[in-house]
Amino acid sequence: MQFVTGKKEEKTVLLSEIISGNYTHKSVVLRGFVHTVRDMSEFSFLVIRTFEGIIQCVTSTEVTKDVVASLKEGMTVEVQGEVHEELRAPNGYEIILTRLLILSEPAKDSTMPLPISKWKLNTSLEAKLSLRPIALRNIRERAIFKIQEGIVRGFRDFLFSEHFTEVRTPKIVAGNAEGGANVFKLEYFGKKAFLAQSPQFYKQTMVGVYDRVFEAAPVFRAEKHNTTRHLNEYTSLDFEMGYIDSFEDIMNMETAMLTFIFELLSKDYKKECEILGINLPKTDKIPAVRFDEAKQLVSEKYDRKIKNPFDLEPEEEVLIGRYFKEEYDSDFVFVTHYPSKKRPFYAMDDPSDKRFTLSFDLLFKGMEITTGGQRIHNYEEQVAKMKDRGMNIEDFEHYLMIHKHGMPPHGGLGIGLERLTMRLLEEANVRETSLFPRDVSRLEP
Amino acid sequence: MQFVTGKKEEKTVLLSEIISGNYTHKSVVLRGFVHTVRDMSEFSFLVIRTFEGIIQCVTSTEVTKDVVASLKEGMTVEVQGEVHEELRAPNGYEIILTRLLILSEPAKDSTMPLPISKWKLNTSLEAKLSLRPIALRNIRERAIFKIQEGIVRGFRDFLFSEHFTEVRTPKIVAGNAEGGANVFKLEYFGKKAFLAQSPQFYKQTMVGVYDRVFEAAPVFRAEKHNTTRHLNEYTSLDFEMGYIDSFEDIMNMETAMLTFIFELLSKDYKKECEILGINLPKTDKIPAVRFDEAKQLVSEKYDRKIKNPFDLEPEEEVLIGRYFKEEYDSDFVFVTHYPSKKRPFYAMDDPSDKRFTLSFDLLFKGMEITTGGQRIHNYEEQVAKMKDRGMNIEDFEHYLMIHKHGMPPHGGLGIGLERLTMRLLEEANVRETSLFPRDVSRLEP
Numbered sequence: 001m002q003f004v005t006g007k008k009e010e011k012t013v014l015l016s017e018i019i020s021g022n023y024t025h026k027s028v029v030l031r032g033f034v035h036t037v038r039d040m041s042e043f044s045f046l047v048i049r050t051f052e053g054i055i056q057c058v059t060s061t062e063v064t065k066d067v068v069a070s071l072k073e074g075m076t077v078e079v080q081g082e083v084h085e086e087l088r089a090p091n092g093y094e095i096i097l098t099r100l101l102i103l104s105e106p107a108k109d110s111t112m113p114l115p116i117s118k119w120k121l122n123t124s125l126e127a128k129l130s131l132r133p134i135a136l137r138n139i140r141e142r143a144i145f146k147i148q149e150g151i152v153r154g155f156r157d158f159l160f161s162e163h164f165t166e167v168r169t170p171k172i173v174a175g176n177a178e179g180g181a182n183v184f185k186l187e188y189f190g191k192k193a194f195l196a197q198s199p200q201f202y203k204q205t206m207v208g209v210y211d212r213v214f215e216a217a218p219v220f221r222a223e224k225h226n227t228t229r230h231l232n233e234y235t236s237l238d239f240e241m242g243y244i245d246s247f248e249d250i251m252n253m254e255t256a257m258l259t260f261i262f263e264l265l266s267k268d269y270k271k272e273c274e275i276l277g278i279n280l281p282k283t284d285k286i287p288a289v290r291f292d293e294a295k296q297l298v299s300e301k302y303d304r305k306i307k308n309p310f311d312l313e314p315e316e317e318v319l320i321g322r323y324f325k326e327e328y329d330s331d332f333v334f335v336t337h338y339p340s341k342k343r344p345f346y347a348m349d350d351p352s353d354k355r356f357t358l359s360f361d362l363l364f365k366g367m368e369i370t371t372g373g374q375r376i377h378n379y380e381e382q383v384a385k386m387k388d389r390g391m392n393i394e395d396f397e398h399y400l401m402i403h404k405h406g407m408p409p410h411g412g413l414g415i416g417l418e419r420l421t422m423r424l425l426e427e428a429n430v431r432e433t434s435l436f437p438r439d440v441s442r443l444e445p
Numbered sequence: 446m447q448f449v450t451g452k453k454e455e456k457t458v459l460l461s462e463i464i465s466g467n468y469t470h471k472s473v474v475l476r477g478f479v480h481t482v483r484d485m486s487e488f489s490f491l492v493i494r495t496f497e498g499i500i501q502c503v504t505s506t507e508v509t510k511d512v513v514a515s516l517k518e519g520m521t522v523e524v525q526g527e528v529h530e531e532l533r534a535p536n537g538y539e540i541i542l543t544r545l546l547i548l549s550e551p552a553k554d555s556t557m558p559l560p561i562s563k564w565k566l567n568t569s570l571e572a573k574l575s576l577r578p579i580a581l582r583n584i585r586e587r588a589i590f591k592i593q594e595g596i597v598r599g600f601r602d603f604l605f606s607e608h609f610t611e612v613r614t615p616k617i618v619a620g621n622a623e624g625g626a627n628v629f630k631l632e633y634f635g636k637k638a639f640l641a642q643s644p645q646f647y648k649q650t651m652v653g654v655y656d657r658v659f660e661a662a663p664v665f666r667a668e669k670h671n672t673t674r675h676l677n678e679y680t681s682l683d684f685e686m687g688y689i690d691s692f693e694d695i696m697n698m699e700t701a702m703l704t705f706i707f708e709l710l711s712k713d714y715k716k717e718c719e720i721l722g723i724n725l726p727k728t729d730k731i732p733a734v735r736f737d738e739a740k741q742l743v744s745e746k747y748d749r750k751i752k753n754p755f756d757l758e759p760e761e762e763v764l765i766g767r768y769f770k771e772e773y774d775s776d777f778v779f780v781t782h783y784p785s786k787k788r789p790f791y792a793m794d795d796p797s798d799k800r801f802t803l804s805f806d807l808l809f810k811g812m813e814i815t816t817g818g819q820r821i822h823n824y825e826e827q828v829a830k831m832k833d834r835g836m837n838i839e840d841f842e843h844y845l846m847i848h849k850h851g852m853p854p855h856g857g858l859g860i861g862l863e864r865l866t867m868r869l870l871e872e873a874n875v876r877e878t879s880l881f882p883r884d885v886s887r888l889e890p
Binding site for chain 2: 001002003004005006007008012014031032033050051073074075076103104105106107108110112113131133134136137142145146148149152153160162163165166167168169170171172173174184185186187188189191193195202205206208209210211212217218220222224232233235242243248249251252253255256259283284285286287288289328334377378379380398399401402403404405406407408409417435436438440441443444445
């Protein structure tokens, strides 16, 4: 009988360990992709790519120029050799080769369809997306999704430290929380089902169980419009918290969370921030302005007529962002008290003026990245608001169960992960910040 | 202008802080659900429930029996009072009330449909699932999903420490990875789309980018059978790693990961392990046995005829689990070298006997909780195997792109989170370990 007892000792070392100087003048084994081969006439450089970056290897009497010349981009290899400091090499170290082993090869007649070893892929977004599996191997491209990993880690780690519980709610649902037509329909064993537009009902439900909950998971919106800021499938970072005093508690929590995330990025994702040239924004003091005031301020400063006092156009969002950058040097601004008509049925109206809600959006460099607010927790109040809107109470039996049997005052928010990443990187198209974007015309790869 | 600067000081204390003795003889403020009210003739106990558990409050001249008698289960309250040690109280402490404030109330004519304040809900699974939003408020029920949170935390934290990158792959896909008919179809802007049965193609793709990746996300299977161990939507814990020497590297990694998870549970989820009476299994030495040998061993020991040498029936899985418990005192057993016919087209065949694959399942107490193995990385080999199976190469253009342009030797696995939780808790039905289970007849709540 054979037994599996756990991880074996790794034979290979990490690139980061070499760069930190732990292996200088020592022999190391490393595995990675053939990134480039450069003929320097007397010798050649073989540059190897691992998940941590690239390292230069130098040919020798043991591993000759001829051997390295026969290598091809896309092969994976195991190399062995002695580490030396070399200031002119990428990352300051190089390996003098003593052994080289080919681990795998690309297809016989293949040529790399994109110049992935270049610093920046100077190809169209369309080409990058069609060749996504390969394009992502580019060091700059892949850094984008390490940043995204960091954002989600920060989101979770911060909320765990604030006593939130992580939940997993269903994506196949019987009804849709956000209303509207942008919902994907599904055949479910002869019944009609939908893909969840948000975990709204379920995260509220779970507040009744754990007081504070969060989820980072896919949501689905059947938006028919091809815009630079919409995806049909994206990651929603949701949290929901009970026992709040007001919806401002949620804005406070988000502000502290963003601060935590950006600190984590500056620490654990420093390399990727440098690769992408990210300037991490300040979050110590985020202005909060009422919806109607924001419209007024922007209208006055930029001489723009208010067309609809109950709606915010994308151009107005951009101008509000600009206003608070110019006046308060802030990349972020909370816009509060959205009109009731523009918010879902579960939003709590402002008792002092029922035309508005105790809700907010967070704009980041002029784009909405978060929607949040306080929810109605009282059963009679929720039922009345639904009836006012002509909704059928019976359709929401399972949701209203939580109000019926008691809910604490609560509220929460949803953050679009890809949009947050997009604004942080100042990308022009949200597709740049989704690994495999889904839009009206794109279902592959 | 108002500014949001981050989290405010909490007015309330945590139950865990009271229990750890930090507030003895001090006045505290706490918020929570009215769990129970007990009339003790001279005074009353008001038991409050928070996400951390329950605490007993005692009436006083300031907050009288009459006031507490008017409270109703499902209300949420803020209480203030002095903390005293009281060995007879749950958790060893009680609060002598000085102030009580009702924060919210259930519907006027509502009565709690389940005895959620009891230790164990002695109701049918059917009733529990229909009233899930309320049933989950029971302390034992909610402990199940804290354990599940812990498993996912352990999975992620371990893999981060092993230099894996977290990825988010699309759930709406153009083709299906696992084959077979159990796939949900979707109307996608006039095109046919599917819900992902697994992140298989995408996680392999991402090995070409980050060497080692993982994802914990929903997957969808349109299984038409109502069994105690199938769900139509579940959470798959997937990892995939490059530069492996053999598929045994994956079993080693999983073993180390399970050890890490169970250590985390014993430390950070001790309370929930006690509530649920969990005996954490040993993972220091997991037996690994070939598929054909396992069938033989079980056939001999339990006098059972081998019906089909190329398939494993659920009853055989149970017996294999029993065999290794009896002979080696192990709750886990790796069954290796599954027949090629039973594995997908991307599984690598054993070069020494092509009828079998370099793959494995992990059985936990007689049930499959993991499927894994080495994948084909060579383009020509993959194309040949697909053609052998009569597959259309053109349908897999985006997937085969990674083989064409080079992939390291790699493999990985997928773990069914709900099944792992189910076996750990020795639950009889996997629906017990899904927050809001989806099955053939259940789409709500």
